[in-house]
Structure formats: C-alpha cells, structure tokens
Amino acid sequence: xxxxxxxxxxxxxxxxxxxxxxxxxxxxxxxxxxxxxxxxxxxxxxxxxxxxxxxxxxxxxxxxxxx
Amino acid sequence: xxxxxxxxxxxxxxxxxxxxxxxxxxxxxxxxxxxxxxxxxxxxxxxxxxxxxxxxxxxxxxxxxxxxxxxxxxxxxxxxxxxxxxxxxxxxxxxxxxxxxxxxxxxxxxxxxxxxxxxxxxxxxxxxxxxxxxxxxxxxxxxxxxxxxxxxxxxxxxxxxxxx
Numbered sequence: 173x174x175x176x177x178x179x180x181x182x183x184x185x186x187x188x189x190x191x192x193x194x195x196x197x198x199x200x201x202x203x204x205x206x207x208x209x210x211x212x213x214x215x216x217x218x219x220x221x222x223x224x225x226x227x228x229x230x231x232x233x234x235x236x237x238x239x
Numbered sequence: 240x241x242x243x244x245x246x247x248x249x250x251x252x253x254x255x256x257x258x259x260x261x262x263x264x265x266x267x268x269x270x271x272x273x274x275x276x277x278x279x280x281x282x283x284x285x286x287x288x289x290x291x292x293x294x295x296x297x298x299x300x301x302x303x304x305x306x307x308x309x310x311x312x313x314x315x316x317x318x319x320x321x322x323x324x325x326x327x328x329x330x331x332x333x334x335x336x337x338x339x340x341x342x343x344x345x346x347x348x349x350x351x352x353x354x355x356x357x358x359x360x361x362x363x364x365x366x367x368x369x370x371x372x373x374x375x376x377x378x379x380x381x382x383x384x385x386x387x388x389x390x391x392x393x394x395x396x397x398x399x400x401x402x403x
Contacts, residue, residue, distance in 0.1 A: 174385070182385045185349035189387040192347070198371070204327045205369035208320075212367060212376055212388040220385065 174225050183229050186220060189213050190233045214238060244275050278337075279310045282402040286311050286338065289366075292393035293373045297330055297366060298323030311338045311398055313361065330366040331378070334398065340364070341399035343384050345374050346392025351385040359383050360403055 174182065193213055197206035218238050221231055244250070244257070244267065257264045257275065267275040280286065286308050291297055301316050313333040321328030334340075339360040344350040363378035367389055375396050376388025 181349055182351070185386050188347055188349075189390065192390065200371050202326060202370060205372065208327060208329070208367060209369060209372050209389040212365075212374065213390075216376060216384075216387045223385070
C-alpha cells in the first residue's frame with residue numbers, strides 16, 4: 173500500500189493528467205498524437221480512479237471526464 | 240513453483256541445480272505436476288531499464304533489450320503502430336511470468352515505484368512515443384501502474400524478476 177506521501181504524489185500526477193486532457197490538443201501535437209494521448213490517459217483514469225489506496229481526494233474533475 | 244523439494248532437510252530453492260544423470264533440469268514434475276522450476280535469475284534482480292524521450296526512436300527496445308533479455312519476454316515485442324522513425328509509434332510487449340515493471344517514471348506524470356506490479360507479473364504493456372509525449376501503459380491488469388500512460392516528455396521503466 174502506498175504511503176501518504178506517495179498517494180499525494182499520485183494524486184498530483186492524476187491532476188496533471190486531468191489538466192492535460194482538459195487543455196486539449198496543443199499546437200505542437202499532431203492529430204494522431206492527441207488521439208492516442210487522450211485515449212490512453214482516459215483509459216488509465218477509468219482504472220486509477222478505482223484504486224484502493226485513495227482516501228478523501230476530490231475526484232470530481234476525473235468523473236467529469238470519464239462518466 | 241507448485242511445491243518444494245527438500246534435500247537433507249534443506250529446501251531446494253530455484254537457485255540450486257537439480258541434475259539428472261549430470262544434466263541440469265529446468266523443471267521437475269511429480270505425477271505430472273510441476274513441483275520445482277529453476278529460476279533464471281536471482282529473485283529481486285533488476286533485469287533492465289529502458290528510457291526513451293518524446294520523439295525518440297524505439298527500435299532499440301526490440302533489437303537490443305529483447306535480444307539481450309529474451310527470458311523476460313513471453314513473446315517478441317512488436318510495433319502495433321508506426322515504427323522507429325515514425326512520429327507516432329506503439330510497441331506491444333508481453334512480460335514472462337515472474338517479471339514485472341518495478342519502476343515507471345514519466346516526465347510529466349511522475350514516478351511509480353511502489354511495486355504494486357510485483358503482485359501481478361507478466362501481462363501486456365504498450366510503449367507509446369509521439370512527437371511531444373510518451374509513456375507506458377498496461378493493457379492487462381489495470382491499475383498496476385499509478386502513473387498515466389502518456390504525458391509530455393520522455394519516460395523510463397525498469398523490469399525486475401520476482402520469481403512469483
């Protein structure tokens with residue numbers, strides 16, 4: 173089981189991923205690159221949101237993407 | 240390993256050799272059931288670390304990593320999209336039982352090194368490298384990686400042998 177510090181670290185990474193998806197395709201990104209990037213990370217969000225190590229983290233932004 | 244073999248009261252581990260007529264055995268069966276397997280590496284051995292930057296060439300994973308550590312793979316890694324020189328490419332690889340991703344670090348997403356994957360060896364993985372992003376994702380076994388499969392910049396991961 174991850175430590176509290178690790179959980180905070182993973183949550184930060186999760187929020188970074190949410191921000192990346194919400195920001196949309198950047199000018200440097202090709203269409204195919206964005207398609208794979210967003211699809212891969214949405215799939216990951218659907219899984220990681222159900223991880224058993226979360227405590228009281230706010231997952232509202234995640235659910236707005238995956239639900 | 241489905242069972243243990245004792246010799247003079249000491250359990251034979253996978254690091255011992257079991258010989259039959261002077262030849263080392265890889266597996267020992269009793270009544271059709273595998274009861275002992277020789278470990279290819281010491282348990283806990285870090286097998287390899289692979290790193291690639293966004294836009295980087297991934298040919299070396301197949302030509303070098305797989306060729307050097309074939310026992311870590313259940314099959315030959317293959318491109319499922321693009322190739323080494325393409326802007327977007329994805330490699331699928333399958334780890335052999337007993338091998339797991341013990342560390343995954345993505346420049347933007349952070350580092351997963353909690354060893355969650357240790358209880359879930361083998362499995363299908365995808366290496367993705369685009370022009371500006373890259374990452375590693377696990378196709379089977381779900382959330383064994385606690386860091387997203389694609390993010391800005393490069394990424395690296397380490398494969399370790401657990402013997403499980």
